[in-house]
Amino acid sequence: MARALHIGVLGAMPEEIGSDLSHLQLLESEQHGDLTIHHGTWAEGIRLSLAWSGWGKVSAARAATRLLSSAPDIDLLLFTGVAGAADPALTQWDVVLADAVVQHDMDSRPLFPRFTLPALNRAQLNPDTSWLRWASTALAQAAQEGELDGFGLPSTGLIATGDRFIGDADVLDALREALPGLKAVEMEGAAVAQVAEQEGMPWLVLRVISDGADASAAQSFGDFIQMYDHRAWCLLQALLSRVELAPKR
Numbered sequence: 001m002a003r004a005l006h007i008g009v010l011g012a013m014p015e016e017i018g019s020d021l022s023h024l025q026l027l028e029s030e031q032h033g034d035l036t037i038h039h040g041t042w043a044e045g046i047r048l049s050l051a052w053s054g055w056g057k058v059s060a061a062r063a064a065t066r067l068l069s070s071a072p073d074i075d076l077l078l079f080t081g082v083a084g085a086a087d088p089a090l091t092q093w094d095v096v097l098a099d100a101v102v103q104h105d106m107d108s109r110p111l112f113p114r115f116t117l118p119a120l121n122r123a124q125l126n127p128d129t130s131w132l133r134w135a136s137t138a139l140a141q142a143a144q145e146g147e148l149d150g151f152g153l154p155s156t157g158l159i160a161t162g163d164r165f166i167g168d169a170d171v172l173d174a175l176r177e178a179l180p181g182l183k184a185v186e187m188e189g190a191a192v193a194q195v196a197e198q199e200g201m202p203w204l205v206l207r208v209i210s211d212g213a214d215a216s217a218a219q220s221f222g223d224f225i226q227m228y229d230h231r232a233w234c235l236l237q238a239l240l241s242r243v244e245l246a247p248k249r
């Protein structure tokens with residue numbers, strides 16, 4: 001029989017974890033400087049270790065590292081929260097699961113090609129295919145079964161991370177041109193993916209579109225995040241309630 005699933009969940013802001021904590025039992029927390037890590041149980045056989053990291057790549061990488069060392073039996077590291085749309089077909093509430101992530105502000109040219117992470121000698125990082133298949137199947141089923149009402153249809157694609165809130169159509173156009181197929185932009189996912197890759201840990205990045213990464217992005221983001229607070233748990237629950245489909249540990 002497979003051992004209990006243990007997922008490490010990170011979000012940048014409290015609103016991106018939403019009410020998740022209130023759904024957990026046997027809650028314990030530990031403090032590392034200004035970072036609080038919560039450990040709890042959702043249902044028999046599912047344990048979560050959860051924290052909000054703060055914005056940006058450094059905070060995200062630091063939280064990921066702490067989270068992984070706080071619970072050595074974590075099976076999967078999941079970063080979740082909101083993102084700006086880079087694909088014009090996406091609108092608010094659409095769900096994007098990364099099948100690839102890139103750090104759009106990594107540039108060590110001429111020593112390495114643009115976007116290449118010297119530590120891994122790769123530009124784009126891809127989640128483990130069996131975990132990705134699990135999450136995309138779980139989300140598609142949840143959508144079909146009406147559990148994700150109000151959310152758009154989930155899709156997969158490339159998500160770009162950088163230490164910049166994108167609120168300018170020209171900046172976004174330049175990123176789209178440099179990164180064909182780009183779906184969404186955010187500020188943490190690829191940093192967490194890098195830590196996970198270097199630690200040999202499966203990872204996923206799951207985002208919900210909050211804004212169009214254009215001139216109205218800051219306003220849309222601010223309005224959206226208030227509403228998202230109440231809904232963040234739905235997405236996580238869609239995954240957790242389908243652990244029977246998860247890769248064997």
Ligand code: ADE
Pocket residue numbers: 082083084085164165166167185186187210211212213214217221
């Ligand atoms: N997260 C949500 N919206 C974003 C944007 N427009 N740029 C970067 N990160 C974001």
